[in-house]
Every structure is written in C-alpha cells, then in structure tokens.
C-alpha cells in the first residue's frame with residue numbers, strides 16, 4: 360500500500376500511501392483499478408495509486424455512517440478542537456513533504472507557491488480547531504409567556520467532498536477541517552491527477568487520533584467515484600469545487616438521488632478595474648500576481664483587466680515589463696528552482712485546451728481573432744529544455760467584450776486587457792459575465808471604491824489588491840460561480856443543519 364517517491368531537489372524520499380483510505384487503513388480498490396500520476400514539469404510518470412469503484416464508495420459510506428453513529432456524534436466540540444489542533448502540529452511537521460508532493464504532482468513552484476498553500480492549511484486548521492466550539496451554537500427564540508423555541512445546530516452526519524487539482528491539499532483542507540469541526544464524518548475525493556498530498560495527509564488524521572471511519576479519502580475518476588458519491592442515498596451533503604459544468608451535474612445527481620444539500624464553488628472570469636487615479640505600479644503588481652500566480656489556475660484569477668483610457672497605454676507598458684521581469688519559468692524549468700514563479704499547467708489536457716482557446720481554434724461568431732493582439736512575455740521551452748506543460752504568460756488586447764477570450768474561463772496564464780472611459784461603462788463591462796466569483800478595483804477615491812464594491816455582482820471584492828485570501832473571511836460566488844460559502848464562520852456553518860424545538864410550558 361506504499362510506494363517510494365524520490366524528490367532529489369530536496370534530497371527527499373517519501374513513503375507514499377497509494378491505497379484508498381477507509382476506516383483509517385489504506386486498502387486496494389475492489390476492482391484493482393489504478394491511476395497514474397504524471398509530473399507536469401517533465402511529463403514523466405511519478406507513481407500509480409488505487410482508484411475507488413462504486414462498491415468502494417459504498418464501503419466508505421458504511422464506515423463513515425458507523426463511525427458517526429457509534430463515536431463521532433458523541434464527541435464534544437472541545438474534543439474536536441483538540442484533534443484538529445493536534446492535526447495542525449502534524450501538518451507543520453510534514454510541511455516540506457506535503458508541499459513537495461504538490462510541487463511534483465501539480466507543477467506548483469515549491470518556494471513561491473506550494474509552501475504558501477501549506478501555510479494556509481496550517482492557518483485554517485488552527486482556525487477551524489478554534490471554531491469547533493464557537494460556530495456550532497443554536498439560539499433561543501422567545502414566543503410568548505408560555506412558549507419559547509430553541510434551535511440546535513446539528514451536523515449532517517456523512518458528507519462527501521470533491522476537490523480539484525489547482526490547490527490539491529489546500530482545497531481539501533478548506534472543506535475537511537470545517538466539516539470535522541462541525542461534527543461530520545467525511546468522504547473526500549481528490550482530483551484524479553493530484554491525489555498524492557491528500558493520501559499522504561490521510562495518515563496524519565489517523566496519527567492525530569481521529570477515530571476509524573471519520574475521515575475517508577477515495578481517489579478516483581470523476582465519472583466513477585465522483586458520480587457514485589453524488590448519487591449515494593446515504594450521503595446527506597456534498598461540497599464540490601471544480602468546473603461549472605460538473606457543478607451542474609452534482610446538483611442534478613442530488614436531485615435524482617436524495618436531495619442532498621449542495622455547496623458549489625465553481626468557475627470564474629473575475630474582472631479587475633483600474634481607475635486613472637490609482638497607484639499604477641501597485642495596480643500592475645497586484646493584477647499581475649492576480650492572474651499569473653499558480654499559472655492562472657485560480658478560480659478567482661483576474662483574467663479580465665479593464666483600465667481607464669487616460670492610463671491605458673501606460674498601464675500596458677508597465678504591465679508587460681513587470682510580467683516579463685517577475686513572472687518567469689526560471690532558466691531550469693524546474694519548480695524547485697527558487698527563480699521559478701510560473702510552473703507548468705497541470706496536465707497535457709489543460710495544456711492543449713488553453714492552446715486551443717488562445718489560438719482561436721474554438722472561435723464563435725462573436726470572436727474577432729484576426730484583430731487580437733497577443734504578447735507572450737517569454738518563449739515556450741524547446742523540447743530539449745523541457746517536455747513539461749509550460750505556457751508563457753500571455754497578454755491579449757483588442758479583444759471584443761463578447762469574445763470567447765473575454766467570456767470563457769481559460770484557467771491558464773492568460774489575461775485580456777481592455778480600456779474603458781467612465782465608471783458606468785466599467786461596472787457594466789465588469790458585470791457582463793455569467794460568472795460572479797471575485798473582482799478587484801484600483802483607485803484612491805474612497806467613494807469610487809465602495810460604489811464598486813456595492814455594484815459589482817461578485818462574492819468577493821478586493822479594493823487595491825487582488826486574490827488576497829484570509830481563512831477568516833467567507834469565500835464563494837454569485838451567478839454561475841457557485842452556491843454557498845466556505846472559510847470563516849461559513850466554513851463550519853455550511854456543514855450544520857438547523858433543528859427547531861418548540862417548548863410549551865402550559
């Protein structure tokens with residue numbers, strides 16, 4: 360159930376679990392199916408691991424249901440606090456390995472990105488440890504002299520969680536730690552192309568003292584393991600992060616099975632609006648990191664930048680220069696090189712998808728590809744330099760608002776920059792999207808800033824920053840970007856249902 364993975368850049372030898380984690384044990388899948396993990400920096404195989412079948416999903420549900428009934432529903436918030444806190448100390452001990460696994464599996468630059476993910480996981484594990492006895496209270500509601508009511512916040516019991524590949528261990532932790540703090544047992548499916556860090560972390564939950572069956576990790580394919588989780592009648596809640604298309608399928612499966620509660624965190628096409636009165640250099644820095652961090656594979660990436668006409672040319676000049684100097688593959692095409700700030704995209708599928716979108720291979724009547732102006736701030740690596748999925752930071756201008764580049768989520772290091780004249784036009788352009796996840800505004804005018812925050816149709820608005828997250832602040836989307844919120848108090852509350860108790864003293 361373990362394989363050895365060597366990471367020579369850190370002189371690290373990892374004893375990697377490769378089984379399904381059910382009842383605190385790593386086991387083979389019932390049908391013996393496996394998945395290969397590929398290193399996107401090299402396009403070479405790392406290892407393979409077991410993939411859960413429908414039967415395995417059922418075994419995990421049985422394990423989680425039994426654990427909930429016999430043990431976990433009887434634990435106190437204080438016990439859950441202690442277990443989560445202990446978990447945080449183990450994650451801290453294993454920080455290097457967890458970050459290194461995400462670096463080789465997802466192509467994350469180790470120094471500037473993968474380590475930051477684990478720092479965030481540490482913050483949120485401590486935060487949710489402290490939340491276990493704070494966001495789980497009901498309330499008392501006085502009715503009349505003889506009657507009152509109170510509410511109990513009750514966990515769902517068994518919840519399923521499906522996470523994507525852009526922040527493998529961090530996205531899992533956003534969901535797991537909150538659900539556990541609220542008192543649920545969980546079955547979590549990592550993305551099939553980035554399962555290693557979560558499998559490694561599974562053993563830390565056991566070491567921390569979580570009883571068997573409380574945490575189950577089922578790697579597997581979306582249309583097998585994911586579908587079986589979405590349709591299972593004994594799972595009461597599902598939380599999903601990934602594409603809007605699959606988010607729709609999760610909702611559909613819930614409707615066709617048992618109306619399980621659904622939280623969705625889906626795609627985005629987040630605008631950044633740069634007013635002429637802002638600090639232009641700071642706006643350049645924030646919007647560049649807001650699109651090129653994690654190679655643009657962020658649901659909140661500011662992939663559309665609208666700049667007020669008076670500073671449009673100046674912004675573009677400074678933006679191109681800053682990106683070419685700061686956002687780089689590094690000379691070694693190695694995510695462990697401290698110079699590397701732009702890693703490869705996660706897979707060959709994503710590489711080809713982004714290539715097709717940016718080379719007008721999927722154009723509609725609304726596109727104007729012959730007029731697009733495209734700047735790449737560096738070259739693709741040659742075959743001898745790297746066989747990895749590196750895509751140069753790419754800046755488009757002269758793109759119509761209705762164009763696919765402007766409307767569709769690209770999920771790569773690709774940004775479109777366009778001019779606007781006045782506030783009303785800016786807000787209209789910014790809101791012209793099916794998505795509504797995040798937004799950013801750059802201005803020194805306090806009225807403009809807060810007007811924008813009021814008018815923008817998005818779950819997050821950054822004033823004079825971008826893609827700035829904090830585990831205490833709720834996160835989620837308007838429109839087709841999702842349903843519900845994660846992180847902050849919402850990260851626990853979303854895993855609780857309310858029971859009303861009516862008391863009659865007559």
Ligand SMILES: NC(=O)C1=CN([C@@H]2O[C@H](COP(=O)(O)OP(=O)(O)OC[C@H]3O[C@@H](n4cnc5c(N)ncnc54)[C@H](O)[C@@H]3O)[C@@H](O)[C@H]2O)C=CC1
Nearest residue numbers: 522523549550581582585586601602605625626658768770
């Ligand atoms: N909002 C976000 O953070 C993310 C957005 N995306 C968007 O989706 C595009 C495609 O990426 P994909 O890997 O195809 O995302 P995806 O939505 O297919 O994958 C996300 C997760 O859902 C699972 N899944 C896939 N099909 C499923 C199904 N039928 N039922 C249940 N679970 C299923 C996958 O195994 C994975 O764990 C990206 O280019 C990007 O635009 C992708 C990943 C994360």
Ligand code: BAL
Nearest residue numbers: 525526656657658659
């Ligand atoms: N930064 C975590 C959520 C996302 O952007 O995909």
